[in-house]
Amino acid sequence: MILTPFLLLVLSLFTSSHTQAPLESPPNILFLIADDWSYPHAGVYGDQVVRTPTFDRLAAEGALFTNAYTASPSCSPSRASILTGRYPHENESGGNLWSEWPAQYPTYVSLLEEMGYFTGLTRKGWGPGDFKISGLEHNPAGKSYSDFAEFLKNRPDGAPFTFWFGSSDPHREYIPNTGIQTGTKLEDVVVPGFFPDNDCVRNDILDYYFEIERFDRECGQLIAMLEQIGELDNTIIVMTSDNGMPFPRAKANLYDYGTRMPLAIRWPKKVKPGTVIHDFVSFVDFAPSFLDAAEKSPENMSGLSLWAFMDGESLDRDQVFLERERHANVRKGDLSFPMRAVRTQQFLYIWNPMPERNPAGDPSVHQSVGQYGDVDHSITKFLIMEMEGKTAADQPDYFSLAFGARPEEELYDVVSDPYQLNNLAAQSNFADIKKELRQQLLDWMEATGDPRFENPKSTYWDELRYTPDYQMKDTDVAKQIQDYRIKPPFGPDAKDGIPCQSSNNQ
Template sequence: MSTVLVSLLVLLSFFQQSIENKPPNILFLIADDWSFPHAGIYGDELVRTPNFDRMAKEGALFLNAYTASPSCSPSRASILTGRYPHENESGGNLWPEWPAQYPTYVGLLEKAGYFTGSTRKGWGPGDFKVSGMAHNPAGKSYADFETFLKDRPVGSPFTFWFGSSDPHREYVANTGIQSGMRLEDVVVPGFFPDNDCVRNDILDYYFEIERFDRECGQLIRKLEEIGELDNTIIVITSDNGMPFPRAKANLYDFGTRMPLVIRWPQKINPGTVVNDFVNFVDFAPSFLEAAGLTPEKMSGQSLWPLLNGEKQLRNQVFLERERHANVRKGNQSYPMRGIRNHRFLYIWNPMPERDPAGNPSVHQAVGQYGDVDHSITKFLIMAMEGKVSSGMPDYFSLAFGQRPEEELYDIEKDPYQLRNLAGDSSFAKTKKEMRQALLEWMKTTGDPRFENPRSTYWDELRYTPDYQMQDIDWQKEIKDYRVKPAVGTVKEILCLPEIPADR
């Protein structure tokens, strides 16, 4: 072997060791209200997500990633602190005060020498200034990623949070269909009526997913330009589920099961597929461990041993929510606790007399049934109150009706969680075992609802916005809504005030 070749091999080995010893950057890309499985690599044949799909092929694709809570603020707080929502005190609600008594991975990395920053939606909505924070807990705000990189000290590792507002509502109606997507290609979840107006609403949601994916691609290409792609942990995910009835703000899969890919060549083999359960509380300890720090007082566990092929106890995941919007008289929460495994979902509703989607008339925020964002899908289901067709689900009750204290669903046979088996004696053993596991988790993690299921703690916490909203004229919204395809295709479609449930 020639002297020159030996020298080159030694040099390559040196550079490889330098890369491996260098603290990794972290690029965290988070959508707002995006549900699993709405990405091409998950098998959705309509929505186009080439950048998410690329990161999955070059890294790890997660099939059972779950948000800690199906609500923006508590979900993002758990990402940052590595703690479950009920452990974050005020941080367990939407629009709260930031729980500054708990450190974040961003703050800990900053102390360790990382350059930190964020753009657009970080932690929130809520008030972090009243908690003494100089900037959003997700990082100091920058106009964009490029500006952040210009300010970065030479050679400093960084962590950057890109918080999109997509696919959060409101939508510009008909953006999806006019971009070339077709109504007939939409797979409508079983808890929605299947009609053209609902399909069009889903297309508009898809349009914003695609926009988020394009922006992720722009940041990834910037990493390639500066030569930092392979030394950066790239995460693409969402905070909670799609902004539709029985999805966002609910513990059913369309509220809690999230798209997730992670790329980091040093630890993850390309094309890795993870079927084990992971929770968003796992992000913070994973990031800290990657930077050589020891996570403390965090409930999550690092993902790197799992991604290195080690066996971990990840056969189930725990879920929860408290007050989402302020939509019940008395500022009341709607508490839920849940446990999900590969076969079943068990949900405990300790205050079943309360309205899960909010009061039928506006209390303070959003409007009627205010835990559900306004949309044509919501309004059409509201129009179905008391109108149930033979052989069809009661869409109104599924979206807005009160629920029993216990719910149990067989995910394999009932993927949309429509048939509650909690009262079926043949599933009594399963229900008992899952409830016991849930209670044990609540006890171990210090959940106040273990000792006092009817605690009003989260009812009494400050709700930070001071606006007062009014009831919306949803019947007019239905009459005014139009499905307007691209010019030269099918004719304009109207939404009737009372669409038959068995269409």
Template sequence: MHKSKIILLLLSVIALNTSCQSKKVEKKPNILFCIADDVSFIHTSINGTAELSTPNFDRVANSGVLFNNAYCNVSSCAPSRASILTGKNIWELEEGGLLFGGLKKEYPTFSTALKNIGYATGYSGKGYMPASHKEPYQAQPLAPEYNKIRNKVPQFMSNKDYAGNFDEFLSKKDKGAPFFFWYGSHEAHRKYNPGIGVKSGKDISKIKVPGFLPDNDLVRSDMADYFYEIEWFDTHLGRMIKTLEEAGELENTIIIVTADNGMPFPRAKSTCYDYGTHMPLAICWGNKIKGGAKVDDFVNFTDFAPTLLEAVGLEIPKGTTGKSFLDVLFSGKSGQVDAKRDRVFTALERHAYCRPEGLGYPIRTIRKGDWLYIINFEPERYPAGNADFDSVHQGFYGEIDAGATRTYLIENKDNDSVKYYADLSLKRRPEVELFNVKEDPYNLHNLASEEKYADLCKELKAELFEYLTETGDPRMKGENPWDNYPYYFKGLETKHLKPIGERDKN
């Protein structure tokens, strides 16, 4: 054989072997899913919020993609996390769509799918909770192999060492196994250490109060405490990133940083207004994702499960409602990448037990373009809970987390300077609401009754109801199972609710 042909043959063999070896050694990506508790979209320093420093969230965003239009499926922690884990809307999950409900075993989670193909799985802090983990519900949808909170109490700080937990998890897992780790911070959930924000050096004169809250030193100080809690979450994120760098795993790790629902203040958390459902979201994945992109595509939390399953090469289960946005991540583009991603749907059924017999406050919305269209199915009920209702759990106005701002609002709700803000949160709402979010980011001016928006309301309602029908929302059939689901909280866990026909709807 001619010498040149022998050389070409040898080169071909070498190339083939190299190709085969590269396929053999190709690693599944690790996944670090970081989810804060109760943080609205605007509250990261990359978005310009004064007196708030989130350098590690910003680093993930600058290394990968910052999403400008990410929305939780529901502004309530356990059901929001259930939608993440299953890729389904809350109206598709029975009790899984409620706080203090439970996620049935028939609804598969992406974390279990990862564990089944050899991923080491673990979490630190808040997993899928608060919810029942007893039959017939899933004992722990995160399928953890390890979870242990290490305590560490520096001055003015939380006592939860999430990053220490992550280090310990990595040291104990099989060295050859890829991992999925869920960092579920309890921060910035209340309750706060009053004044901790000011004590840590925050200048409350620089804090911008949302337009739906009274702008005074008390509210500003409460927000400073909230900012402090966000920074604690971000500090542990930074430590985890450093650990990945030192272990040589950063390039092969998908890092997702977000929050479960909006800030724990009136007219935010447990509502479907933008400060309740619009979430911070940054994602990086080594050099697989081009850094610095800012994407306007609408992403719903139901989209996380199919995206991660596709990223690791798993088939997306039939019946998954969310859609993978892996193509958006890989595009390297900013702005609107996929023209079809121009809308999301959000919802609420029952958050707290704060109305007679545990009645909820059912809402469905479509957020499309600049518009937020809301249907309140039971407008005769009080959205924040009944003023005179008491319960084992949260008591009156229980849809608003207890804290300095809530107390101030309730105690001064009849004062001229506060009444407007109190009414926004505490009074009944109309059946239909329409807001131009671009012009009215605080959702204060309901345009639904204006004649010039009548056609827009019809179009948005039709689109909303079409989607709800396609995805099997019982409300489209005139059914309401949620008011009859039990509320698994100490003192109420055996209290099954009365049939709807026997209820007082006030």
């Protein structure tokens, strides 16, 4: 048989089409987000009490981050920044808790959906807040499913997916003694330096650990499903939290226990097992990273893609920027307590443009939560409230640290002062450092269009709608303390429980 030029061309095309490597499938994305979990509360970070085998596994098989920071230590603005790749003040109404969704900005979920991704979530997505008023049919994090199994069942054959698992752990309220009754011990707990160190505070932390462990177990179950369907290695798995632990001077604050987050990422295509990243990462980086993985260029996002960074390239980022506006509605007049900050490897500089306002909320309930309502109710909070004016000379003033007024500027050496207890802003020998960090912060605010750059006293976030409509009452703090009991599983006092010690008894 004589092959004509035409037949030779056809044969050549046929042969090449069968010898080329098949196109790679776009990666799936599994985003696992806790609610109120702080760094360093995971086994791989060195915590000797909390048990986090799933998180530790992801770190061992992927990358562990030691300097990952939420954009804001408050649920709604943090989650909005994850989805949009924009800082909270760039998200306008999305900069507040219990806000209205800023639908004018696309999310990585909506953009991937346009590319053919199947998207979904279970439990807590973006929020709390109102997305329906913005014209959305479902939560910005995806359409809601009862669980991951139902989502996978409904997934079209061969479609890449992005799934958001939003746990409610370790958000309060806690069932007292769930931690200690699993066998964890009060004496093993490391108490942060801004809490009084007594058994009831330690027991409260054990209950917080109990819910971290439950989140970790559930994440492990989702990962097992990926293994069962053979898609583990083609899935980007991110495990993190939205903001810090629900304790005084942590959640809703720009100190490390409010903003520094656990983070592990597994994706064998880009991330070598056992990678440890000490450089700064911000939550605004998630959206552009996910889009980059799907080969879509992000637009109008402030974050950076992390994948080249994982291969050893530098992000050229020597600091991370932090902020918050109105958390709960806890000041008369619906007022925010605005904060802006820059965190470097050695220093944390915080600017409080309205220091005349109460940082933790009014001492009596305004609308929501209760006294000092930017701090979630807990035995730790109530014990510290009882310490007002009772601090011993050799102890930190726990009440002032949690609830007291704050100056316009704060500066902390985070290396020598990891709990950020000693404000250096007024010390003359730190004047040059403070000036440099303040200028960095102002430059960032100007570059990102922060309204507080032009008008530090702006009332924009005060005037935005607070979506829930209820009126709460003050809590009987003395009764809460009186009723609290530690009930270990064994021992002579197990029946009635051990009452709280005096709040200032260390």
